[in-house]
Amino acid sequence: MSQVLPEGISSDAFFACADAIVLAAKDLAALGWTPATSSNFSMRLDDAHAAITISGRDKGKLSRADIMLIDLSGNAVGTDARPSAETALHTQVYRYWPEMQVVLHTHSRTQSVASRLFATQGVIRLEGWELQKAITGFHTHESVLEIPVFPNTQHMPELVAQVDAWLDAGKPLHAYLIDGHGIYTWGRTMAETRRHLEALEFLLACELDLRRLSA
Amino acid sequence: MSQVLPEGISSDAFFACADAIVLAAKDLAALGWTPATSSNFSMRLDDAHAAITISGRDKGKLSRADIMLIDLSGNAVGTDARPSAETALHTQVYRYWPEMQVVLHTHSRTQSVASRLFATQGVIRLEGWELQKAITGFHTHESVLEIPVFPNTQHMPELVAQVDAWLDAGKPLHAYLIDGHGIYTWGRTMAETRRHLEALEFLLACELDLRRLSA
Amino acid sequence: MSQVLPEGISSDAFFACADAIVLAAKDLAALGWTPATSSNFSMRLDDAHAAITISGRDKGKLSRADIMLIDLSGNAVGTDARPSAETALHTQVYRYWPEMQVVLHTHSRTQSVASRLFATQGVIRLEGWELQKAITGFHTHESVLEIPVFPNTQHMPELVAQVDAWLDAGKPLHAYLIDGHGIYTWGRTMAETRRHLEALEFLLACELDLRRLSA
Amino acid sequence: MSQVLPEGISSDAFFACADAIVLAAKDLAALGWTPATSSNFSMRLDDAHAAITISGRDKGKLSRADIMLIDLSGNAVGTDARPSAETALHTQVYRYWPEMQVVLHTHSRTQSVASRLFATQGVIRLEGWELQKAITGFHTHESVLEIPVFPNTQHMPELVAQVDAWLDAGKPLHAYLIDGHGIYTWGRTMAETRRHLEALEFLLACELDLRRLSA
Numbered sequence: 059m060s061q062v063l064p065e066g067i068s069s070d071a072f073f074a075c076a077d078a079i080v081l082a083a084k085d086l087a088a089l090g091w092t093p094a095t096s097s098n099f100s101m102r103l104d105d106a107h108a109a110i111t112i113s114g115r116d117k118g119k120l121s122r123a124d125i126m127l128i129d130l131s132g133n134a135v136g137t138d139a140r141p142s143a144e145t146a147l148h149t150q151v152y153r154y155w156p157e158m159q160v161v162l163h164t165h166s167r168t169q170s171v172a173s174r175l176f177a178t179q180g181v182i183r184l185e186g187w188e189l190q191k192a193i194t195g196f197h198t199h200e201s202v203l204e205i206p207v208f209p210n211t212q213h214m215p216e217l218v219a220q221v222d223a224w225l226d227a228g229k230p231l232h233a234y235l236i237d238g239h240g241i242y243t244w245g246r247t248m249a250e251t252r253r254h255l256e257a258l259e260f261l262l263a264c265e266l267d268l269r270r271l272s273a
Numbered sequence: 274m275s276q277v278l279p280e281g282i283s284s285d286a287f288f289a290c291a292d293a294i295v296l297a298a299k300d301l302a303a304l305g306w307t308p309a310t311s312s313n314f315s316m317r318l319d320d321a322h323a324a325i326t327i328s329g330r331d332k333g334k335l336s337r338a339d340i341m342l343i344d345l346s347g348n349a350v351g352t353d354a355r356p357s358a359e360t361a362l363h364t365q366v367y368r369y370w371p372e373m374q375v376v377l378h379t380h381s382r383t384q385s386v387a388s389r390l391f392a393t394q395g396v397i398r399l400e401g402w403e404l405q406k407a408i409t410g411f412h413t414h415e416s417v418l419e420i421p422v423f424p425n426t427q428h429m430p431e432l433v434a435q436v437d438a439w440l441d442a443g444k445p446l447h448a449y450l451i452d453g454h455g456i457y458t459w460g461r462t463m464a465e466t467r468r469h470l471e472a473l474e475f476l477l478a479c480e481l482d483l484r485r486l487s488a
Numbered sequence: 489m490s491q492v493l494p495e496g497i498s499s500d501a502f503f504a505c506a507d508a509i510v511l512a513a514k515d516l517a518a519l520g521w522t523p524a525t526s527s528n529f530s531m532r533l534d535d536a537h538a539a540i541t542i543s544g545r546d547k548g549k550l551s552r553a554d555i556m557l558i559d560l561s562g563n564a565v566g567t568d569a570r571p572s573a574e575t576a577l578h579t580q581v582y583r584y585w586p587e588m589q590v591v592l593h594t595h596s597r598t599q600s601v602a603s604r605l606f607a608t609q610g611v612i613r614l615e616g617w618e619l620q621k622a623i624t625g626f627h628t629h630e631s632v633l634e635i636p637v638f639p640n641t642q643h644m645p646e647l648v649a650q651v652d653a654w655l656d657a658g659k660p661l662h663a664y665l666i667d668g669h670g671i672y673t674w675g676r677t678m679a680e681t682r683r684h685l686e687a688l689e690f691l692l693a694c695e696l697d698l699r700r701l702s703a
Numbered sequence: 704m705s706q707v708l709p710e711g712i713s714s715d716a717f718f719a720c721a722d723a724i725v726l727a728a729k730d731l732a733a734l735g736w737t738p739a740t741s742s743n744f745s746m747r748l749d750d751a752h753a754a755i756t757i758s759g760r761d762k763g764k765l766s767r768a769d770i771m772l773i774d775l776s777g778n779a780v781g782t783d784a785r786p787s788a789e790t791a792l793h794t795q796v797y798r799y800w801p802e803m804q805v806v807l808h809t810h811s812r813t814q815s816v817a818s819r820l821f822a823t824q825g826v827i828r829l830e831g832w833e834l835q836k837a838i839t840g841f842h843t844h845e846s847v848l849e850i851p852v853f854p855n856t857q858h859m860p861e862l863v864a865q866v867d868a869w870l871d872a873g874k875p876l877h878a879y880l881i882d883g884h885g886i887y888t889w890g891r892t893m894a895e896t897r898r899h900l901e902a903l904e905f906l907l908a909c910e911l912d913l914r915r916l917s918a
Contacts, residue, residue: 093837093905094898094899096833116894165834167912170834171909171916174831175913187453188311188451188453188455189308189311189380192308192309192311198427199427199454212843212844237831238833238844239844240833253310256308256309257309259308260308260309260382264382266912266916267386267481268386270485270915271390271481272390401668402668403526403600403640403666403668403670404595407523407525407526414642414668415642464546469524471523471524475523475524475597479597479604482597486605486696486699616882618815618855619810622739622740628857629857629883687738687739690738690812694815694816694819697911698820701911701914
């Protein structure tokens with residue numbers, strides 16, 4: 059393999075992360091949430107490193123060779139491969155929350171359409187759904203789950219700054235959408251993060267259905 | 274296994290129920306009706322016991338170890354596992370109808386959206402569909418099938434009381450929705466209950482389509 | 489097997505039909521077009537007999553044992569099994585067109601919803617779609633394909649009479665819908681009939697989409 | 704095999720193309736984009752030849768025997784098989800762009816419905832979607848991707864002339880729709896062409912969703 063691991067990261071640890079990413083990517087691709095090589099996935103290895111998908115690969119057909127090592131500034135470590143263009147959004151999560159271990163970014167049709175519809179408002183407000191309880195920390199449908207929608211840009215530092223501004227304002231953040239693009243969410247384990255992603259896709263789809271039906 | 278069976282319940286009987294639940298859960302999860310560890314399933318073992326899914330498990334990946342024994346008051350029997358939060362809604366069915374053997378609760382997008390749309394009316398009235406005949410006791414499309422929609426609450430006794438009130442009013446009950454949540458239905462065999470669930474999902478989806486198209 | 493074959497029908501011939509029906513049913517069930525044990529399928533054996541699905545079976549799980557022999561008046565032959573309730577609609581096709589070998593009746597959501605929407609008009613008029621060419625005898629999108637929608641009834645002779653009336657009026661008939669129910673179509677081979685069914689489902693779904701989008 | 708290869712085309716080269724087409728067709732059929740034997744696929748072999756699907760085959764069940772050789776005028780080479788009716792639209796691409804190696808034509812419901820809705824305007828204008836970057840040459844969502852919609856005709860030279868007119872006007876062309884029919888797109892490799900097709904289907908579906916939801 060072209061990936062050289064630094065001292066302190068065993069190949070067992072790296073492969074465990076890579077395998078978990080490959081499996082998640084395969085499942086999410088089968089749902090149609092990663093069209094045309096879009097989407098990217100990462101998993102924390104330690105305080106200073108994460109494994110992340112290499113840019114431009116078909117997410118339904120990943121193998122260990124499609125996963126690379128980065129530091130938490132987003133630089134490639136021990137490889138010439140180019141990490142996903144949106145790496146900075148992953149490392150931001152790992153730097154901000156030491157307990158977060160996984161970041162998943164997908165690009166489903168529901169996510170893309172919802173982001174366009176709610177772009178002007180800048181936020182999607184979810185309430186009254188039992189499935190809000192799937193987000194860690196939520197214990198009742200009588201709660202409000204806010205998902206911000208940030209304007210899209212090809213310049214990553216602007217996106218990072220938008221996320222920072224939301225956090226600096228002291229607002230809770232469990233996931234965000236980017237306009238015309240997809241969703242980012244995270245968690246303390248792969249299972250928790252996948253549960254978050256699955257619940258958010260479901261809730262966004264329900265909101266779009268309600269809007270269609272209540273018109 | 275950590276599940277200890279009381280005298281009078283053979284492990285063959287328990288495993289037969291567990292396997293039937295695991296298989297149904299796998300099929301229903303593949304349809305996307307159990308997002309983010311939602312949904313729960315049970316099967317009666319005898320006059321005083323049922324097998325039910327343990328809380329919080331991924332319904333697409335259940336095994337025998339994810340099924341536990343309860344009594345018909347909803348208490349765990351022979352295990353420290355925690356049964357589904359909505360266990361009281363299952364045991365209510367088994368206590369009310371001695372002939373009912375299976376209760377299935379799913380949480381599809383169609384079910385969730387329909388429950389929100391019809392919450393104010395408190396009932397969905399189905400008529401004119403050939404598939405109403407899939408509900409035991411219905412022999413023609415020239416019939417009316419009413420599915421009540423109860424307000425959601427995290428306090429189970431309130432939900433149980435709502436179902437009781439409907440039954441006490443002498444109204445037929447084949448299934449019910451909970452607002453922002455999913456559906457409950459039951460039957461005398463697993464096959465009958467799955468047929469009920471499949472027909473109800475289909476009929477709710479048709480009603481939503483008609484509403485979209487008749488606007 | 490409980491099916492006894494009359495002289496002149498070999499078990500090879502019967503099994504060939506049964507296997508073709510089982511395979512088609514499995515594929516159509518996987519598409520969700522046969523919910524809750526609905527739908528029925530048949531195949532002609534000779535001038536006087538056809539093989540047809542036994543009533544009430546799960547169409548995704550058929551085996552040879554779920555297929556029975558009937559005569560073209562719809563009577564069971566060599567078996568105590570009960571043929572599908574709508575057998576008379578199958579045998580009508582075989583009696584009317586000697587060249588027709590296969591009848592498929594499914595019950596998809598699109599078919600059910602379209603039948604309700606167009607019930608008052610009594611017909612769905614398709615034109616301008618390239619896929620009309622998938623119906624035998626159509627060579628251009630510049631044609632009109634009319635699918636009648638008959639009122640539903642549990643009394644089969646009424647349905648048979650409605651189909652007869654359409655044919656007696658000299659109107660072409662490639663398929664029909666029954667209100668709140670599903671579609672019937674047929675062909676000279678299983679491949680042709682499945683192509684017809686697939687094309688009709690596609691065209692009905694496109695018409696519903698156009699209606700939703702042109703509102 | 705009934706396909707005789709001319710000097711200069713090895714069976715290895717021909718089979719490599721045939722296998723790539725068979726695999727793509729199987730995947731696209733599984734998505735439901737090739738209903739009722741519609742759709743056709745080709746791959747360039749050299750400056751003067753391409754492999755293309757034989758007319759009328761079920762695209763989910765192709766084998767090498769369903770692929771034939773043509774020259775770039777669309778004539779069958781070394782076989783009596785009849786190439787797809789729309790062969791002229793494939794060879795036009797290979798003649799116009801020497802670098803293009805693959806042409807995929809599918810017929811999804813989204814493609815058919817979008818073509819009808821935008822037929823009067825004659826073009827679908829996509830902007831603001833991150834997935835526009837999946838089309839080679841696009842590097843930002845702040846771009847405009849125009850997909851022309853040409854009137855349908857059973858007379859291929861008219862369609863060829865419409866495409867020529869668009870190109871002669873100096874307008875960029877990455878794909879086109881035919882009214883009531885499907886989409887054509889192409890690329891320098893099978894992977895690139897499939898990425899184009901997947902992205903275009905996604906973008907058209909998003910546009911239809913937005914239109915439904917913004918009404």
